[in-house]
Structure formats: C-alpha cells, structure tokens
Amino acid sequence: MTALFATLLYVATAVLVGGLAYRIRDYARTPAPLKIPTTPAPVTRSGVALRMLREVAFFESLFRSNLWIWAFGWLFHAGLALVLVRHLRYFVEPVPGWLAFVQPFGVYAGFAMAAGLAGLWARRFLVPRVRYISTPSDHLMLVLLLAIALTGLAMKYVAHTDVVAVKAFILGLLLFDWHPLPADGLVYAHLALVVLLMLVFPFSKLLHAPGLFFSPSRNQADDPRERRHLAPWAAKLDAEN
Ligand code: HEM
Numbered sequence: 001m002t003a004l005f006a007t008l009l010y011v012a013t014a015v016l017v018g019g020l021a022y023r024i025r026d027y028a029r030t031p032a033p034l035k036i037p038t039t040p041a042p043v044t045r046s047g048v049a050l051r052m053l054r055e056v057a058f059f060e061s062l063f064r065s066n067l068w069i070w071a072f073g074w075l076f077h078a079g080l081a082l083v084l085v086r087h088l089r090y091f092v093e094p095v096p097g098w099l100a101f102v103q104p105f106g107v108y109a110g111f112a113m114a115a116g117l118a119g120l121w122a123r124r125f126l127v128p129r130v131r132y133i134s135t136p137s138d139h140l141m142l143v144l145l146l147a148i149a150l151t152g153l154a155m156k157y158v159a160h161t162d163v164v165a166v167k168a169f170i171l172g173l174l175l176f177d178w179h180p181l182p183a184d185g186l187v188y189a190h191l192a193l194v195v196l197l198m199l200v201f202p203f204s205k206l207l208h209a210p211g212l213f214f215s216p217s218r219n220q221a222d223d224p225r226e227r228r229h230l231a232p233w234a235a236k237l238d239a240e241n
Helices: 002-029 045-058 060-065 067-090 097-126 128-133 136-157 163-175 185-203 205-214 232-240
Strands: none
Touching (some): 002 163, 002 205, 045 060, 097 128, 136 205, 185 205
C-alpha cells in the first residue's frame, strides 16, 4: 500500500502541477479584445489589485448578488484555506511557531468546510432553477470534497490515526526516502480521494480558482478614455495598415 500510494501521489502531483501550468498559460495567452470591466470599476491598476483582493478574500460580487450562496460558499472556502494551512505541518520539519499557533483554529475549519459544502449541495436539490441546470459533475465535485472533509474529520474524532507515521510517510515522499503509510482504512480513503481531486482539478470547474485572476470583467481598470485598449493581435493589424 505504501508503494501504491507513493506512486499515486507522485503521479497526481505531476498531473496537478503540469495541468495547472498548462491551463494558466492558456488563460494568460487568451486575448481580451474588449474593455469590459463590470462597472463601477476602479480607474487605476492599484485599484484593480484591491478589487481582486476583495474578490478573492471576501467574494465581494457574490455577496452583492446572493447572500445565501455567499454564506455557504465563503464558509466552505475559508474553512478549506485554513484546513490546507493546517495540513502544512505534515510537509515541514521543524514546524514553525505560526503554524503551530493556527492548528487549533484549523480543527473548527474542518467543520466549517463540511457545513459549507452541505449547504451548497442542498441548494442544488432545493432551489428548482439551480436543480434544473445542475449536471452530475456539479454534484460529484461537491460529494468528492465532502467525502475528503468527512474522512479527515473521522480520523480526528472517530478513529484516531497515527499522525506521526502519516507525517513520516509524507516527508519520506518529499525526500525520496519512503516510510510506511499506517495501515488504516480511513487514511487510505482520505488519500485516495485527495489523489482523485488532484487528478481532476486541472480539467474541472474547480479551475475557477486561477481563472478568477484572468476574468476581464474583474481585472480591467475603467480607463478607456485615458488609454486606448488594444489587444496584441489588433495592434499587429494596426501596424500593417
Ligand atoms: C497528501 C495530502 C493529505 C494528507 C497526508 C492528509 C492527512 C490528514 C490527516 C492525517 C488528518 C487527521 C488529522 C488529525 O487527526 O489531527 C486529516 C484531516 C483532515 N483533512 Fe487531510 N490530508 C491531506 C489532504 C487533504 C486535502 C487536500 C483536504 C481538503 C480538500 C483535506 C481535508 C481534511 C479535513 C477537512 C480534515 C479534518 C480537519 C483537520 O484535522 O484539519 N486533507 N488529513
């Protein structure tokens, strides 16, 4: 099992990193031919940076459009962020002071993450117009994330796993000096689901995470009167004529 999971995690990491790099390169090279910031929009680049920061940290536009989805969505994402930071302790030795400090908060984050996901999933059944447009993959992504959260919480609250051995396994992967993974069904399930998430991430709707930064309606300044907006391919045509 150790060799199987070690191989799966190496492959999944390669797919995740390579796939994301490929998709981000694709997004970065896609021309934005029009000036289309959603107004009212900032008129300077630093204003745009601040707008993006508010969007990433607080989901500002979702807050304005739908308070219910915002509440569940933000709960899930904020919980996920804290859970991921908390997991860093498996990857570094020694554990720095700030990482030790956030550990207790991370415990509640696991519950916040699961509650947010449950709310978002319920919405896909209970709101008729959302149910109508929901595809199997919409449901499956939520199920996958929820299953990861529940197996994680089960390891903490139902059947303790040997976290010291899990850490030795992960550090062993990083140093190419393998150590055995604890023989524990919940660890196997948690890691198998994480591998699945890493494999599908670059091909799924979860790409909205990097995609947000490339959204022209959010990342453009409202300055078409001060600066003529010219997509690179249009500039080439201009030069030819
Ligand atoms: C190689 C990657 C990962 C490893 C080795 C790992 C391992 C673990 C372990 C051992 C626990 C139990 C913690 C304890 O008993 O104190 C746990 C909990 C948890 N895991 Fe993971 N996990 C990984 C990735 C992830 C990912 C990607 C997510 C979310 C998408 C996640 C979500 C959770 C949650 C919500 C909990 C419960 C709350 C907590 O203890 O932080 N895990 N994980």
